[in-house]
Amino acid sequence: MPPTLILRRPFDAHLHLRDGKVLQAVLGETSRDFAQAIVMPNLVPPIVTWRQAEDYRARIVEAVPRGDRFKPLMTLYLTERTDPDDVAAAHASGLVKAVKLYPAGATTNSSSGVRHLERAMPVLERMAEIGLPLCIHGEVTGAEIDIFDREAVFVETILDPLRRRLPDLKVTMEHVTTADCVDYIKEAPAKLAGSITPHHLIINRNAILAGGIKPHYYCLPVAKRERHRLALRAAATSGDSRFFLGTDSAPHVDSMKECACGCAGVFNATNTLSCLAHVFEQEDALEKLEAFASLHASAWYGVPPADETVTLMRQVDPIGQPGKIETGEGQITLFDPMFPLHWAVQR
Template identity: 35%
Template sequence: MQRLAAALRLSTPTHIATRRTIMSGPSQITLPSPADFHVHVRQGAMSELVTPHVAQGGIRTAYIMPNLVPPLTKTEAVLAYKKDLERIAPKTEFLMTLYLHPEVTPEEIRKAAKAGISGVKSYPRGVTTNSSSGIEDYGVYYPVFKAMEEEGLVLNLHGEVPSDDEKNISILNAEKHFLEHLRKLAADFPKLRIVLEHVTTSEAVECVKSLPANVAATITAHHLWLTIDTVAPQPHHFCKPLAKEPKDRKALQDAIKSGNPKFFLGSDSAPHPSASKAPSISESGELHACAAGCYTSPYLVPLVATLLESFGALDKLAGYVSEHGRAFYKVPAKAGDELTLRRPATAVKVPARLDGAEGIEVVPFWAGKELGWEIVN
């Protein structure tokens, strides 16, 4: 068994899916109400396709991102969006967020808190999908953060700074440069719950570990597998923040393996039409940029179980996908809402594509690869 574990640690990411048949251990696992604390379900026809996939992938509670077009900066808009999501997927519990913006005032925070909105998402301007309305100066939002601290809302941080050639800041080191902002916010608002979203670097892991208990971090499924080498040749692996070096991936894996409750699942599952992930030229002759995002919702919990087993952390699955995040967000699991996984009798592969209305086609992460687990109920 020790030799097997060593072989798995040394194997490259492309070998993970092929190892299922030789793994030993439990044949069935029951989890207490999995929750995904960072999900994108879009709007319009795309939302009609992907919103049911959240439950299909084993998630009972989903924390929904507000970067729509236009962004969700008003309580009424958030509640209308939630109502539409509940129409599409009535059995999923949706936790909602506001988009940090000049329209989000302390008064709006208090209104949002009374309406049951859970948090506020901060996007630095221009760093990712639909972030053109993002912020440039955290200082001007200190009254908002104070109101959030008082009302118990969570601050969700996209932890990158914009690229800057003169300062040698790029998508490769943008997360490292953001950590000074995280430290300052944590020091200035010691009672504000803060989540550094989708961490990708060993420095971010160590920073979160060093800060008080009111600071936590989400880790995506895809960053547990990707490195910069697997992103470079494959547009469907391109996401923000960008996957980094093998040592950074190992730091994420070790954070989960340690059982530290500061780290929990936030998939950042982000669907894009397949055409937006492929090179294309507009009518004006310009080359379109590749959209940033990996889509994992339809099979998320089996994927996570497969990945955690590959680096010896299967026993930490319940903490990572349910217990730690629910404790931090103060959202208890509902009785009788467990999820059971089992090892499949026959191969279960991620589909090559998912089709929706109006010609929408989405290519999921890990398309064509084999999963080591499947959902029973």
């Protein structure tokens, strides 16, 4: 028999689904393999209130393909005017599992994000009291900071002071991209974890820039040097429960990627599990894949792991996968890991 992996159906701790026709087109790429996901709130306009989160969840549930069992776990978009009482009520209801901090201007649809963290402190203080996690896009946005240094500078100048001020605040550093951040998470005594994307385990900055600009590898935080990629691989495959899968699957139609000012984001929902099995096999850590993909994040967010399983089988021939996903608004290009994939999800 070919080598086989049986995993609890995974938990995606960082997922963009968008809305409307794009939501309809991409949701099935996640729901066929994943049991649940932390859904990002950076729509236009963003999801900032309990009521908006309820309405967005209803649209997602309605769009789940027939036969799929998928649970969207909602987040709120932190602004300087967010109401602490609304956040607490949303958390108490069980609907909202985290609040997302986007520094203003850091990434796609972040213009409504936080410019002065002090103005959001009443919300963060309440979150620390009630145990509601803060998910962070951890980059500074000052023009004087090199784009490849933004995460490391954020850890030093924003994250560390925040955690010292609010040691009871539970923080997820999302889409970790640097050895600096990996080390910081490892050294933290408690209340800090990091999600890691499949593409940051596979590409470094050469994939974006060497031999011509490759817009479909451009994401934020941007991929870094090879030493950082290797540090991420070591963290992901270590079995350390503070690191878990967050795909940051971020669909943009090709016309928004292949242009003079292309959007940041990698769409990887379709082949995430095959990519991860390849990486963990390379690192001789296949026995740790289930914990990284299915168990660590569910424990962190206080959500029971899935009862159902998903099976991957290693084929001799490479698996087939679509180059693009069709939507009513244009095509979306799927992440290409630049090597053949042999681990096929059995459906």
